[in-house]
Amino acid sequence: xxxxxxxxxxxxxxxxxxxxxxxxxxxxxxxFYYTLTSVALLSIASAGVxxxxxxxxxxxxxxxxxxxxxxxxxxLTTQAGFSxxxxxxxxxxxxxxxxxxxxxxxxxxxxxxxxxxxxxLTEVGRLAAxxxxxxxxxxxxxSIPLPGELSIFGLTLIPDFATLENPKLAFYLVAAFLMVICxxxxxxxVNSRLGHLCRSLQQNEExxxxxxxxxxxxxxxxxxxxxxxxxxxxAMFVAISQSIYPxxxxxxxxxxxxxxxxxxxxxxxxxxxxxxxxxxxxWDLLFTAGRFQLLIYxxxxxxxxxxxxxxxxxxxxxKGGRK
Amino acid sequence: xxxxxxxxxxxxxxxxxxxxxxxLIFSLxxxxxxxxxxxxxxxxxxxxxVVAQFGLxxxxxxxxxxxxxxxxxxxVEKYLFAPVIRxxxxxxxxxxxxxxxxxxxxxxxxxxFGEKQRGVPKIVNGVLNWDFRIIMPYDRILIGVLxxxxxxxxxxxxxxxxxxxxxxALAQDRVAAELMGVDVARYSxxxxxxxxxxAGLVGGLLVTITGINLGMxxxxxxxxxxxxxxxxAGVISGAIAGGFILGMMESIGLTVLAAYGDITYLMIFxxxxxxxxxxxxxxxGKPWG
Numbered sequence: 001x002x003x004x005x006x007x008x009x010x011x012x013x014x015x016x017x018x019x020x021x022x023x024x025x026x027x028x029x030x031x032f033y034y035t036l037t038s039v040a041l042l043s044i045a046s047a048g049v050x051x052x053x054x055x056x057x058x059x060x061x062x063x064x065x066x067x068x069x070x071x072x073x074x075x076l077t078t079q080a081g082f083s084x085x086x087x088x089x090x091x092x093x094x095x096x097x098x099x100x101x102x103x104x105x106x107x108x109x110x111x112x113x114x115x116x117x118x119x120x121l122t123e124v125g126r127l128a129a130x131x132x133x134x135x136x137x138x139x140x141x142x143s144i145p146l147p148g149e150l151s152i153f154g155l156t157l158i159p160d161f162a163t164l165e166n167p168k169l170a171f172y173l174v175a176a177f178l179m180v181i182c183x184x185x186x187x188x189x190v191n192s193r194l195g196h197l198c199r200s201l202q203q204n205e206e207x208x209x210x211x212x213x214x215x216x217x218x219x220x221x222x223x224x225x226x227x228x229x230x231x232x233x234x235a236m237f238v239a240i241s242q243s244i245y246p247x248x249x250x251x252x253x254x255x256x257x258x259x260x261x262x263x264x265x266x267x268x269x270x271x272x273x274x275x276x277x278x279x280x281x282x283w284d285l286l287f288t289a290g291r292f293q294l295l296i297y298x299x300x301x302x303x304x305x306x307x308x309x310x311x312x313x314x315x316x317x318x319k320g321g322r323k
Numbered sequence: 324x325x326x327x328x329x330x331x332x333x334x335x336x337x338x339x340x341x342x343x344x345x346x347l348i349f350s351l352x353x354x355x356x357x358x359x360x361x362x363x364x365x366x367x368x369x370x371x372x373v374v375a376q377f378g379l380x381x382x383x384x385x386x387x388x389x390x391x392x393x394x395x396x397x398x399v400e401k402y403l404f405a406p407v408i409r410x411x412x413x414x415x416x417x418x419x420x421x422x423x424x425x426x427x428x429x430x431x432x433x434x435x436f437g438e439k440q441r442g443v444p445k446i447v448n449g450v451l452n453w454d455f456r457i458i459m460p461y462d463r464i465l466i467g468v469l470x471x472x473x474x475x476x477x478x479x480x481x482x483x484x485x486x487x488x489x490x491x492a493l494a495q496d497r498v499a500a501e502l503m504g505v506d507v508a509r510y511s512x513x514x515x516x517x518x519x520x521x522a523g524l525v526g527g528l529l530v531t532i533t534g535i536n537l538g539m540x541x542x543x544x545x546x547x548x549x550x551x552x553x554x555x556a557g558v559i560s561g562a563i564a565g566g567f568i569l570g571m572m573e574s575i576g577l578t579v580l581a582a583y584g585d586i587t588y589l590m591i592f593x594x595x596x597x598x599x600x601x602x603x604x605x606x607x608g609k610p611w612g
Contacts, residue, residue: 058415112355112556113603115418117547117596125542125590131586196505251541255422257359262419262452298426304405305420309411 014216016176022167033168037240039280040175041233044182046260048229051186053266054195055222056202057110061118062230063254064125065095069231070248071239074141075134083149088235091149095231098225103223107216110205122254129246140245147174147239170239178236179273182229187269189225200224261302265311274312325456329451331574332567333463336470337525341543342550343559344521348555350494351514354404356420357520360544366392366523367535368436374443374530381446381531389403389520389526396519399424426538431479462485466528473524474563481559490514495543496558529541549595555608564606 024032045062052059069091076082076090087192106117129135146161158174161167189195197218200208238244260279266270282300286293308314338447341363348356358363369391405418432563464557481487488557489510492500501507526535550569554561569591 004404043568052345053415058418102596104598109603111600112349113599115355115604116552116556117599119543119548120552120592120595123542124589127589127592131589166555196474251545252445259419259422260418266413266415291434292430294426298423301423302420305407305416305423307401309407309414309416 007266008014013180016180017173019173030168033172035176036278036285037172037178039235039277040172040301041236041240042178042257042280043260043273043276044179044236044274045230045233046257047182047186048226048233049257049271050261050266050269051222051226052197052230054190054202055198055206055219057107057219057223058112058114058115058258059118059223059226060251061121061125062226062257063122063249063251064118065099065227065230066234066237066253067125067129067244067249068098069095069247070244071129071233073140073229074144074238074244075233077144078141083150084145084239085150088232092228094162095234097123099224099227100220102187103220103227107219107223119251119254122249122251122268126246126250129260135246138246140243140248142243143241144238144244146242167223175236175240178232182232183273184268190269194218194221261300263301263312265313268311268313271311271313279310324578326458327574327578328571329459331447331466331571332464333459333570333571335468335567335570336474337472337529337566338468338546338570339563340521340528341547342527342554342562342566343474344518344525345547346551346557346559346562347490347516347521348402348515348556350559350585351490351511352400352404352408352417354408354417355421356518357418357544357546358399358425358428359518360518360540361425361432361543362392362395362522363526364535364537364540365395365428365432366526366528367530367539368432368441370527370530371441371443371524371535372436373459375441384443385524387528388585389524392523393516393520395514397516400515404510405508420541425544429537429540436537438537440536441530446531449569451492462531466532468523469528470492471522475519477560486510486513490547548560549591552599552605555605558605558607561605561607 018186020036024030044065048065049059049062072091072094073084073087077084077089095139102121106114106121107115130137135141147158149160150158159170161170164170197208197213201215201218202217205215235248237248239255241248256279260275262275263270264273264275264279283293283297286297289296304312341359345356345359346363348354348359366388369388370381371579373384374381393611403420403424405415407417411417445460445462447465449461451457451459451461471541482492489500489505490513492503492505493507493510493514497507529535546569550565551562552559553566553568554563554566560602572591573587576590580587580590
C-alpha cells in the first residue's frame with residue numbers, strides 16, 4: 001500500500017467517524033443518521049454481491065440471505081434469549097452454511113442461468129419465511145429488543161443501546177464500523193492469492209481449471225463469503241428496525257444490490273459502496289418530486305447506463321490514464 | 324383429475340406465450356429482459372383502455388396492445404440496448420439497463436393508468452360443464468385456444484418466413500449470420516419488437532380473465548425466468564415445454580398441496596434446483612446459453 005492510498009483511507013475514516021457526525025450535530029438533521037446507517041448496511045450486502053461478480057457470476061439472490069440472517073438474529077434474540085452481539089456472527093455463519101448447501105448445485109450454472117436461479121431464490125426466501133412455522137408467517141417478528149451491553153472481562157466495549165440517549169448515533173457508528181471492516185476484508189481478499197484465483201475464474205473457468213485451480217471449491221468459498229456479508233447486513237438491519245417481515249427483503253432489494261455494484265463499477269472494490277450511496281441518496285433526494293420520483297430515478301439510471309456503461313468509477317480510470 | 328390437466332393446459336398456454344417472447348429476445352441479443360413482466364402489464368392496460376374506456380371490440384384492443392408493445396420494443400432495442408451493447412466492456416451491463424427499463428415502465432404505467440386493479444367485461448358468457456368432471460368457463464377456453472393459436476402462428480413465422488429464418492440464424496451464430504449477409508441490426512430490432520409484442524398480447528388476453536394491476540410485472544418476470552430455465556434459455560421448443568410444464572406443476576401443486584398452505588412455489592423451486600443440478604442447461608438448451 002503506498003502513501004497515497006493510506007492518505008485516502010485516513011481521509012475516508014475521518015470523514016465517516018468524525019466529519020459526518022459533526023456535520024449532523026451542527027445542522028441538526030438527525031434523520032440523516034438513519035439514511036447513512038442504511039447506506040452502510042446495504043453497501044455491506046452489495047459488497048457480497050460484488051464478490052460473486054468477481055468470480056464471474058451475477059448474483060441477484062442476496063435478498064434471500066439478508067432475510068435469512070435477519071430471521072436468525074430475530075429468532076435467537078426473542079426466543080432463545082441470545083445477546084444481539086452473539087447473533088450477529090451466528091447469522092453470518094448460518095447464511096454462509098446455507099449458501100454452501102444451495103451453492104453446490106447452483107454454482108455449476110453460469111451467466112444468465114445463475115442470475116435467473118438466484119433471482120428466483122429471493123422469491124423463495126420470502127415464500128419460505130411465510131410458510132415456516134418458526135418465522136411467524138406474514139405477521140413477522142416484532143418488538144425485538146435493542147442490542148444489549150457487550151463487555152469482555154467486565155470492560156464495557158459497547159454500552160446497552162436502551163440506556164443511550166442517542167441510539168441513532170450508536171447505530172450509525174456500529175454500522176459504519178462494520179462497513180469499514182467488511183470492505184477492508186474485501187480489499188484484502190481481492191489483493192491476495194485468493195483474489196488472483198478468483199480473477200482467473202472470472203476470465204475463463206475452463207482454462208483456470210486446466211492449470212490446476214480448484215474452481216468448484218473456490219466458487220463455493222466466494223459465494224459463502226458473499227452470503228456471510230448478506231447475513232450480517234440483514235441481522236444488523238433487523239436490530240435497527242426492531243422488526244422483520246417476509247417482505248423486509250424482496251426481489252427489488254436483491255436487484256438493487258446488483259444495481260449498486262453495476263453503478264459503482266464492477267472492477268473496483270469500493271464501487272458497490274459508492275453505488276449504494278448514490279442510489280440510496282438519489283432516491284431520497286427525488287422524494288420531493290412526488291409521484292414523478294420513480295420516473296426520474298429510472299430515467300437517470302438509463303441515461304447513466306447509456307453514457308457510462310462501465311460504472312461511475314470508470315470516469316477516474318480515464319482521467320488517471322491507468323488501466 | 325381431468326380438471327387438473329385442463330387447468331394446467333390453460334395456464335401452460337399463457338405461460339408458454341410469455342416465455343416465448345423472453346427466450347426470443349435472449350437468443351437474439353443475449354439480453355435477459357427484466358422488463359418482460361412490465362411489458363406484459365402494459366399490454367394488459369392498453370387493451371383495458373381500448374375496450375373498457377373507448378368501448379371498442381376486444382379484438383381491436385388486442386391489436387392495439389400488439390402494435391404499442393412492438394413499437395416500444397423496437398424503440399428500446401434501437402435507442403437503448405444497441406448502443407449500450409456496443410460500448411460496454413461486460414455484456415452483463417445490459418442487465419442494469421433492463422432493470423432500469425423495468426422501473427421506467429413501472430413508473431409510466433403508474434402515471435398513465437394508476438395503481439388500481441383493472442379488468443374488462445367477459446367476452447363470452449357461460450361455463451362448460453362436462454359431467455362435473457371438467458368445469459371451465461367458455462372465456463377461459465377461448466383465451467387458451469387463442470394462446471395456442473398464437474404459439475402455432477409464431478412457430479410457423481419462425482420456420483417459414485425470411486425474417487424468421489434470419490432470426491434463427493442470428494440465434495445460432497451471430498458472426499456467421501452477419502457474414503452470410505443478414506442485417507444484424509435490423510433483425511435484432513425486429514426480434515425485440517416481436518418478443519415485446521408477445522408479452523403485450525398475453526397481457527391483452529389475460530386482462531379479460533384475471534384483470535391487470537401494476538404489481539403483476541415482477542412476479543410475471545420471475546415465472547417467465549423459471550420457464551426458460553426449465554426448458555433451456557434461447558430455445559423456442561424449450562420455452563414452450565417450460566411454459567406447459569410450469570403450468571401443469573402449478574395446477575397439480577395447487578390441488579395436491581392446498582392442505583399444507585401456500586407452498587406450491589416452494590416445492591416447484593426445490594425440484595427446479597435438483598433438476599438444474601443434473602441438467603444445468605435445462606431440457607433442450609445449449610450448454611452455457
